[in-house]
Amino acid sequence: MGKKKKNQSSSSSSATDLLQTLGDFTSKENWDKFFTIRGIGDSFEWYAEWPQLRDPLISLIGAPTSSPPPQILVPGCGNSRLSEHLYDAGFHGITNVDFSKVVISDMLRRNVRDRSDMRWRVMDMTSMQFMDETFDVILDKGGLDALMEPELGHKLGNQYLSEVKRLLKSGGKFVCLTLAESHVLGLLFPKFRFGWKMSVHAIPQKSSSEPSLQTFMVVADKENSSVVLQVTSSFDHSSLDCNKNQAFGIHEALESENQTRREYSHGSDILYSLEDLQLGAKGDMKNLSPGCRFELILGGEGDFCFSYRAVLLDARENSGPFMYNCGVFIVPKTRAHEWLFSSEEGQWLVVESSKAARLIMVLLDTSHASASMDEIQKDLSPLVKQLAPGKDDQGAQIPFMMAGDGIKHRNVVHQATSSLTGPIIVEDLVYENVDPEFSRIWPSEDLKFRRLVFQRTQGLVQSEALLMRDGSSHRTDVETERKKASSSSKSKRKGTQRRSDDSGNQLKVYHGYLASSYHMGIISGFTLISSYLESVASVGKSVKAVVIGLGAGLLPMFLHECMPFVGIEAVELDLTMLNLAEDYFGFTQDKSLKVFNHLFCLQLEEDVNLVLFGLSSESCIKDNSFPEAAVQLGKLVKFQHLEISQSIMDAAKKIRCLK
Incomplete structure (x- = not known):
């Protein structure tokens, strides 16, 4: 007997040492070794024991004599006596699962005679071979905690809980005995957030002189409802007799x-x-x-290249027949802000025209600018397949549709990041269709445009310029010499390289045209003071203009070239913007065009009479005088193409007084 006790003591000591060095609690080999050392008669209890668990468990499971009797699954059973105690309490429909063949063999031998109805299976709890909705209760005692190895993250725990949800009958209960650490609750709570009723209970502690780790019982009832319910708790957090960090952690997790x-x-x-x-x-x-509609995020992690903002819409009643069970409609960034794609009313119109019973509308943004449509479709395909309705259509093709963005070709020329405006893109592009006005001026040109885009503002192009082959814009020799002089001065700036001429194909920004309708509107607004401008220009004087915010420098350059009697002072606080304007949009400074990068440097003298974002004039022009004033403005502005002049004049004639 003494020798036997000595061996048992030695065995217990070895098991404790093994447990401390077990390391990976997900290793089958480690557990086989652990259970071999402990032997058949030496059970090991994680967390609370039967006297503390009996009352709360039996009250949850219900009467053992109910018909039919409850079917209970105990995954990761190990050599705990919990199943034996439940069996002795009258619950005979118990199935025990563990991936250790050693412990299942030992437990079967230990119980085959006295508890013959109890079942034992060698099985991985993350992939169990049972039919859906087999069990009324799944009772986990430390199994989930053991799977949550920090190196593996939530992977195994997520797989296991998916199995739990699959195997539980409607109205069934998942009872999880856990230490309720934050990383465990961080998976457990969200996994049972939708369609489940959750509660947390504190298991009574053994009497102890010092607070120890508390065992908690998390219960999830399967309700098959989309209603999101609060997680309830049956204890007062301030009265928990456990480690303070543990008490604080579960309080924070619940909140x-x-x-x-x-x-x-x-x-x-x-x-x-x-x-x-x-x-x-x-x-x-x-x-x-x-009629169901909601917004969602797809991808963004794992094997997927991008994250996508999407809207899922199930066609309204009586809107068939449908050509597709499920379809995907991709909206390019340049059109995502349009009413048709940004409003609910517009989106329902797209659903009707798509002939899809379920439409997944994907709204692209600047993060997808460098990806081709083939790459995006390949990235999206496995995601949208998971949203397709019907259980028998897994092999069905999901059509991809797209709203055209009107762009034939796009090339990202440069990317920069500003501390003030965030990520910025300079891109060259060719439109599929151009304004007829361009076709009249440059009938043989495949016109290319350069754009400056702030990524933080979707759908808004900050600046856009026309690119022309060197010499095709018919610029004057004086202007060319001025640019050469400015270029020589600018080249002295350390680390700066000229890129605006796109030397590969000899394209340069043409400053004689404003591609932005906003800028065209500003110029047409000069009609309001055309008489004053003419009086100043006719005597050889200059008009001072102040431009707040340089952008790509296109408006100041247009004024400088087409209205030579205007002296321009621009304020730009962002040095990154100034560099982009100079390097990629042909912006240059001289004595008549200066840029200040501090607002207090701007000298608002008495003869500064034109501020582009706010116009003040003592003289009032009447509506019936606009046509005459527009003609007057046309004589002042030195356009190289009559068609461009006419566009501004036409816009000027539309100006009306608001008072």
């Missing part, structure tokens, strides 16, 4: 999760993730829900 659930319950602008939908946030996505 955070319930705040998230409140937002899902009351918020109308929720962006759902694919995982949210798989968890039941909007019910069973395999079923169509006519």
Whole structure:
């Protein structure tokens, strides 16, 4: 007997040493070794024991004599006596699962005679071979905690909980005995957020002189509802007799999760993730829900290259027949702001025209600028397949449709980041169709434009310029010499290289035309003071103009070339913008065009009489005088092409007094 006790003591000591050095709790080999050392008669209890668990468990599971008797699954059973105690309490429909053949063999031998109805299976709890909705109760005692290895993240835990949800019957319960660490609750709470009722209970502690780690019982009831319910707790956090860090951690986790659930319950602008939908946030996505519409985020992690903002719409009642069960409609960034794609009313019109029972509208942004449509479609395909309705259409092709952006070719010339405006893109592009006005002026040209785009502002092009082959814009010799002189001065700036001439194909920004309708409108507004401008220009004087915000420098350069009697002072606080304007848009400074990078440097003298963002004039022009004033302005502005002059004149004639 003494020798036996000595061996048992030695065995227990070895098992404790092994447990401390086990390291990877997900290793089958480690657990086989652990259970071999402990032997058949030496059970090991994680967390609370039967006297503390009996009452809360039996009250949850219900009467063992109910008909039919509850079917209970105990995954990761190990050599705990929990199943034996439940069996002895009258619950005979118990199936135990563990991936260690050693422990299953030992437990079967230990119980085959006295508990013959209890079943034992060698099985991986992350991939169990049972039919869907087999069990009424799944009882986990430390199994989830053991799977949550920091190096593996949520992978195994996520797989296991997916199995739990699959195997539980409607109305069934998942009972998880856990230490409720933050990384465990961070997976457990969201996984049962939609369609489940959750509660947390503190298991009574053994009497102890010092606070120890508390065992908690998290219960998830399967309700098959899309309603998001608060997580309830049956204890007062201040009265928990456990480690302070543990008490604080579960309090924080509950508060955070319930705040998230409140937002899902009351918020109308929720962006759902694919995982949210798989968890039941909007019910069973395999079923169509006519008139359903919500926004979601696709991709952005794992094997996917991009993140996508999308809108899922199930066609309204009586809107068939449909050509497609599910379709994808891609909206390019340049059109995402349009009413048809940004408003609910417009989106429903797109659904009707698509002839799809379910339409997934994907709104591209600047993060997709460098990707081809083939790359985007390849990236999206596995994502949208998970949203296709119907269980028998996994092999069906999902058509990809797209709203044209009107661009034949796009090339990103340069990317920069400003501390004031964020990421900036300079891009060259060729439009599929151009304004007829261009065809009349340059009938044989395949016109190319250069754009400056702030990525933070979707759908808005900050500046756009026409690129012309060197010499085709018929610029004057005086202007050419001025640019050469300015270029020589600019080249002295350290680290700066001239890029605006695009030496590969000899294209330069043409400053005799304003591609921006906004800038054209500003110039047409000069009609309001055309009489004054003529009186100043006729006596050889100059008019001073102040431009606040340089952009790509296109407006000041246009004024400088086409209205030589205007002296321009521009204010630009962002040095990055100034460099881009000079390097990629042909902006140059001279004595008549200067840029200041501090607002206090601007000298607002008495003869500064023109501020482009706000116009002040003592003389008032009447509506019936606009045509005459427009002609007067046309004589002042030195256009190289009559058609361009006419565009501005036509815009000027549309100006009306608001008072």
